[in-house]
Amino acid sequence: xxxxxxxxxxxxxxxxxxxxxxxxxxxxxxxxxxxxxxxxxxxxxxxxxxxxxxxxxxxxxxxxxxxxxxxxxxxxxxxxxxxxxxxxxxxxxxxxxxxxxxxxxxxxxxxxxxxxxxxxxxxxxxxxxxxxxxxxxxxxxxxxxxxxxxxxxxxxxxxxxxxxxxxxxxxxxxxxxxxxxxxxxxxxxxxxxxxxxxxxxxxxxxxxxxxxxxxxxxxxxxxxxxxxxxxxxxxxxxxxxxxxxxxxxxxxxxxxxxxxxxxxxxxxxxxxxxxxxxxxxxxxxxxxxxxxxxxxxxxxxxxxxxxxxxxxxxxxxxxxxxxxxxxxxxxxxxxxxxxxxxxxxxxxxxxxxxxxxxxxxxxxxxxxxxxxxxxxxxxxxxxxxxxxxxxxxxxxxxxxxxxxxxxxxxxxxxxxxxxxxxxxxxxxxxxxxxxxxxxxxxxxxxxxxxxxxxxxxxxxxxxxxxxxxxxxxxxxx
Numbered sequence: 001x002x003x004x005x006x007x008x009x010x011x012x013x014x015x016x017x018x019x020x021x022x023x024x025x026x027x028x029x030x031x032x033x034x035x036x037x038x039x040x041x042x043x044x045x046x047x048x049x050x051x052x053x054x055x056x057x058x059x060x061x062x063x064x065x066x067x068x069x070x071x072x073x074x075x076x077x078x079x080x081x082x083x084x085x086x087x088x089x090x091x092x093x094x095x096x097x098x099x100x101x102x103x104x105x106x107x108x109x110x111x112x113x114x115x116x117x118x119x120x121x122x123x124x125x126x127x128x129x130x131x132x133x134x135x136x137x138x139x140x141x142x143x144x145x146x147x148x149x150x151x152x153x154x155x156x157x158x159x160x161x162x163x164x165x166x167x168x169x170x171x172x173x174x175x176x177x178x179x180x181x182x183x184x185x186x187x188x189x190x191x192x193x194x195x196x197x198x199x200x201x202x203x204x205x206x207x208x209x210x211x212x213x214x215x216x217x218x219x220x221x222x223x224x225x226x227x228x229x230x231x232x233x234x235x236x237x238x239x240x241x242x243x244x245x246x247x248x249x250x251x252x253x254x255x256x257x258x259x260x261x262x263x264x265x266x267x268x269x270x271x272x273x274x275x276x277x278x279x280x281x282x283x284x285x286x287x288x289x290x291x292x293x294x295x296x297x298x299x300x301x302x303x304x305x306x307x308x309x310x311x312x313x314x315x316x317x318x319x320x321x322x323x324x325x326x327x328x329x330x331x332x333x334x335x336x337x338x339x340x341x342x343x344x345x346x347x348x349x350x351x352x353x354x355x356x357x358x359x360x361x362x363x364x365x366x367x368x369x370x371x372x373x374x375x376x377x378x379x380x381x382x383x384x385x386x387x388x389x390x391x392x393x394x395x396x397x398x399x400x401x402x403x404x405x406x407x408x409x410x411x412x413x414x415x416x417x418x419x420x421x422x423x424x425x426x427x428x429x430x431x432x433x434x435x436x437x438x439x440x441x442x443x444x445x446x447x448x449x450x451x452x453x454x455x456x457x458x459x460x461x462x463x464x465x466x467x468x469x470x471x472x473x474x475x476x477x
Contacts, residue, residue, distance in 0.1 A: 053295050056296070061232075062154075063158065064268030069322050070311075076250050077312070080307060081307065087265050091270075094416035098419065101119055101419050101423045101424075105122045116143050117144055120419055124138075146411050150408060155347055155351055155383075157390075158343050163198045164396055199387070208220075209382075212375075221345070224344075231342070235326070236306070238326065239313040260455065264400050266412060268303060271299075320397035402452065409445075409447050409451070
């Protein structure tokens with residue numbers, strides 16, 4: 001995989017989700033139509049509306065989905081789904097803002113395509129503030145920084161997820177039966193600490209990220225999608241059966257736990273980085289807004305349904321990942337393993353984005369002879385870094401909430417509304433639109449600050465309540 005592409009002006013910010021990047025189109029200005037109407041690479045070789053919809057769904061449904069039942073618990077059985085609905089509407093609106101600003105910039109600058117970072121950079125160049133125009137390049141750097149933090153945060157989550165699920169499967173192996181209907185108490189056989197499980201996965205993930213070819217990674221993506229889809233079907237099949245009386249569940253949870261809900265929810269909704277690459281790959285990009293709203297409506301409904309049903313089914317016993325609450329029988333143990341396999345292969349796809357941003361910085365400073373050695377060495381260091389961070393923060397719920405609060409809120413809620421103001425302010429904006437954008441950014445920033453503080457507080461002084469304990473000890477089926 002060539003890294004020269006990353007050093008030039010046409011570098012595309014890839015999705016901060018699980019969609020694999022593909023070949024970038026030519027950025028020649030002669031290819032861009034002179035007409036004022038918007039057209040972006042309407043090539044016959046592009047993706048169809050259905051393929052784009054599938055990629056959009058794949059890019060927004062990952063590990064964050066499995067943590068939503070605990071998120072609903074942290075908000076309340078009434079406040080949780082309502083908040084997910086509102087957050088989904090706002091997140092989709094911000095995605096639409098990004099697409100609109102990118103289209104406007106493409107028309108104004110006669111560029112065929114701009115990525116997320118370039119959109120922010122050119123938006124700042126159109127700002128009425130001379131200081132922002134002078135420092136517009138920092139906009140691109142900020143987006144790249146948050147993409148790196150988000151993606152490496154995902155990788156940390158994967159380490160914790162793999163360790164927790166494999167640890168539970170191994171510890172329950174002696175008591176695992178073929179009867180998934182029994183309500184017997186399962187006493188797990190203690191094994192090694194979850195941190196040792198993380199270290200056990202480290203060499204295999206290092207070997208996985210040595211695969212630098214995108215076509216090879218697409219095979220892993222297919223395996224991940226199949227295993228995760230089968231697992232989700234089995235999870236839904238279980239949680240809809242025999243739902244207990246929900247009247248004992250609080251409608252609104254303690255306000256102190258709501259920031260943890262925010263971090264987990266925005267972690268799940270953080271798919272804004274995928275919209276511009278997907279739109280650019282379409283053969284009819286003018287239809288992308290409809291696909292965006294249809295796809296994200298499906299995603300929001302899946303989020304709300306799994307979050308509510310999972311919490312209704314397991315109540316106060318819900319854990320950081322709903323897979324940890326599944327019955328101790330071979331059928332659902334295989335579900336945990338299947339989803340874990342999907343997460344394992346997805347690690348390479350998530351790792352690709354920060355690798356493509358960071359590695360060229362080091363390779364550009366050595367001769368061609370040492371380029372491969374430096375490339376592989378940096379990959380090893382980055383994987384080890386995610387493993388160390390996961391070991392330091394072994395609670396899955398807090399890792400998800402912290403990553404969501406720190407970086408996902410910035411990419412999904414804070415930056416897009418401010419981008420709309422800087423892009424269109426000099427051309428005239430209604431006061432209502434400006435007020436709306438400021439309100440979204442302020443709320444996103446509040447969530448960023450409060451969510452980060454609460455997650456760090458829980459890490460420093462972990463709650464004694466089992467509600468927050470991400471344990472894989474004995475549990476009742």
